[in-house]
Amino acid sequence: MNEAKKNSHMVGTVSELSVMLEYAKRGYTINLPTTPARYDFIAEKDGRSVKVQVKHGSTFNGERELLGFSKTPYNKRDVDVIAMFDSNDGTIYYIPTDHVEGMTSIRLRIEPYLYSVKSEKALIAEHYKKFIG
Template structure:
């Protein structure tokens, strides 16, 4: 609802007749000379068919011809420039100018700033929460360390599956595999390996096969079918591979350069979008009393 007028038509005619500018006429009526006020006075002057040819617009002001919404903002360049320099958000600019902080009036102010060529790079988004929050220190200063790579492997594998909607489980008791992941073909057993080089060992510890005095009876062996399904390999330079056991059967060490086709970035490119869901055909309603065809 519009605010009630505090002046009459006669007072407006008298103020306009004795003023040299719209700003002076506005102040003669005891009004704020910004924004919609001058636009409203112009509209009433037009309604009353008053002579305003002697009134001058303010120097450098954006002309306004009607009080309709969306019309250019009538404001002095220096006033707008100062308000922008002293503010961080557009609502703050509007508040300094005594204007509405809704989106449309803000847009008119922005358009006026563009016409004047005022730098608005210091103004953030239009909402009150647009200004950045001052950064506070957090108690984590250590850089990534190669010796922690093996600890991060399972977490990186879990992240890859979970981001794609495949739930991951961890065995409660020691097992040949590190993770169980859902797949489009059922549950799969995942063995996680990490490496800092282009090669990675994929063997497992086997009791009773060792011959070295330092390792006793523990040696190395290969994974047999039925023990795991896939290897998830994570490298120090942030590369990931997902390799089926069948592709490495019998090997103890892999040269990853030979397995680029199993690198996850390449696998993602080969994934095809699922077929669209079947649309159920809508049946036409049978009118009461009608016989089926």
């Protein structure tokens, strides 16, 4: 495995463990799939389960936005929430899958827009800070 691939794998692992830790701190049991699945883990608490897909958000656009990619489109039948992890400050953004249904990339605008012209492609990060469990 080359160095870039190792680093990419490590970033993904850190993101997944950080999100799992947040669910565990809130009293959720973490279940990992034993075979390939569209979600990274299932969090369970009080008879409710949530399928979570974790994405590492890479900053771009002068660090005003986060971007996360998927090889296949997001589908609410397969995943309940996409948890995007920002390794710059440890923030986790919880995006309901129906907000990104059919998409293969997610753009989150971290900083407020300075002008009235806004990108229709970017979701406002502030709207997705609320934990979903």
